[in-house]
Amino acid sequence: MADISAAAVKALREKTGLPLMDCKSALTEAGGIEAKAIELLRERGLKLSEKRSDRETAFGRFGIYAGSDKEAGAMVELKCESAPVAGNEEFIQLANDFAHALAKSNVKTAEELREQPSASKPGQTVGEQFDELFNRIREKFEIGRMIRVDGPSSGYSHNSTTVAGVLLQIKGNNDSAARDIAMHVAAMRPSALNSDELDPAIVDAERKVLRELALKEGKPENIVDKMVEGRLRQFFAEKVLLEQPFVKDDKQSVGQYAKANGLEVHKFVHYVLGETSA
Numbered sequence: 001m002a003d004i005s006a007a008a009v010k011a012l013r014e015k016t017g018l019p020l021m022d023c024k025s026a027l028t029e030a031g032g033i034e035a036k037a038i039e040l041l042r043e044r045g046l047k048l049s050e051k052r053s054d055r056e057t058a059f060g061r062f063g064i065y066a067g068s069d070k071e072a073g074a075m076v077e078l079k080c081e082s083a084p085v086a087g088n089e090e091f092i093q094l095a096n097d098f099a100h101a102l103a104k105s106n107v108k109t110a111e112e113l114r115e116q117p118s119a120s121k122p123g124q125t126v127g128e129q130f131d132e133l134f135n136r137i138r139e140k141f142e143i144g145r146m147i148r149v150d151g152p153s154s155g156y157s158h159n160s161t162t163v164a165g166v167l168l169q170i171k172g173n174n175d176s177a178a179r180d181i182a183m184h185v186a187a188m189r190p191s192a193l194n195s196d197e198l199d200p201a202i203v204d205a206e207r208k209v210l211r212e213l214a215l216k217e218g219k220p221e222n223i224v225d226k227m228v229e230g231r232l233r234q235f236f237a238e239k240v241l242l243e244q245p246f247v248k249d250d251k252q253s254v255g256q257y258a259k260a261n262g263l264e265v266h267k268f269v270h271y272v273l274g275e276t277s278a
Contacts, residue, residue, distance in 0.1 A: 004028055016041055017136040045135030055140045059086040060273050062165025063095030064155035065103045068173040073153025074103035075167040076113070077144030077271060085139050086163070093120055094129055094141075101126050102148050110143040147269045154178030158186045163273035169266045177261035183247070184254060185270050190241035193268060198239060206235050241268060 004027045012023040012034060018041060026044075030036035057079035066073035078095040085091055101116035114127030121129045134141050149169035156179055158164040166182040192198045210228045219227060237243045242255035242265065249257065258265055 004032055008032065008034070012037055016132070041135060042131060045131060048135075048138065055081055057081055057140055057142045058274065059083050060142075060144070060163065061086050061092055061095040061159065062157045062163070062271060062273070063092075063097070063099035064157055064165060064167065065096065065099040066153040066155035066167060068152040068154070068170065068175050068178065070103065070153060072103040072106070072148055072150050073155060073167055073169070074099045074146070074148040075155060075165050075269065075271065076102055076146040077165065077273065079142040079144050079273070081139045085137055086159075088137070090133055091137075091141075094126070094133055097121070097126050097129060098143065098146075102146055106148055110146070113143065113146065145271055147271075149267060149269075154182050156182035156186055158183075165271045167269045169268075170263055171266060172258075172261070172263035174261045174263055177257070177263055180248060181254060181258060181263070181265060182268075184244070185241065185268050187247050188241075188244055189270060190244055190268075191239040192241070193265065194242050195236045195240050198236075203232070203235075207232060210235075241265065 004024055008027055009020055009024045012018075012027060013020050015034075016023065016038065022041065022044075023037070026037040026040045027034070030040055059082055060077060060079035063076045063078055064074070066075075076095060076098040078091070078098060080086055080091065097119050098113060100119040102113055105113070105116045107113050107116065114130065115125055118124045118126045118129045124132075130141060147167055149167060152170050152172065154168040154170055154175065156166045158166075164186045166185045168178060168182050168185070170178050172178070191202075195203075207228055210231045211224060214224045214227050215221075233243075237245065237253075242253065242258070244254050246252050246254050246257045252260070254265075
């Protein structure tokens with residue numbers, strides 16, 4: 001049996017971040033060979049991860065990679081078991097590295113995403129970065145939803161009472177104004193970009209309700225339809241991003257704010273942690 005020195009154990013501890021006893025055990029099994037010990041620790045971590053696969057991941061973060069100077073933008077939902085881990089700097093970096101990797105690769109699955117290179121850990125894939133961090137924190141991580149948009153973009157991650165992520169596809173180079181719009185989306189939760197994108201069934205149902213109300217008010221049949229269309233505009237102002245009053249200045253709509261700042265918003269995606277769709 002190899003004589004494992006305290007210095008060797010300490011060096012492995014500094015390299016992996018794992019407990020001293022785990023490092024000593026792996027070095028002993030590996031005959032003192034550090035590279036082999038690291039591989040043993042990785043394998044043990046993977047086995048532990050499998051054992052914890054049924055644990056609930058109710059917390060997490062949205063990693064975002066975006067900018068008006070970027071060729072693509074992306075957002076990735078990374079989930080974990082507890083709030084302290086969701087606020088861990090390395091966990092946040094991992095989420096952002098996943099988003100960066102998605103923007104650069106345009107892969108379609110979490111498995112493919114794991115194989116992409118890490119932006120903050122040269123020589124590692126984001127999957128290896130994921131496994132390494134799990135092996136130190138010992139809490140289940142899980143990649144959730146992910147989305148990528150081509151061209152200039154903006155994003156915002158809200159991490160207060162509600163954990164949410166917003167990704168915008170834009171035209172223009174005003175990053176500050178674009179971020180303001182992304183923050184508006186997180187706060188006001190629009191249902192669609194514009195009235196044309198609203199579900200026609202929802203619009204028809206609202207039109208029917210408004211018509212019945214107008215008739216109950218005793219309005220003449222010949223002006224009811226005009227009244228209904230007028231009241232629908234208020235409905236759109238509540239549901240549609242570009243027609244909503246801008247949260248920082250309700251004297252103008254989001255669309256007007258965007259135009260005044262040289263921006264066009266072509267698409268938005270709004271994810272809330274714990275929900276299953278945008």
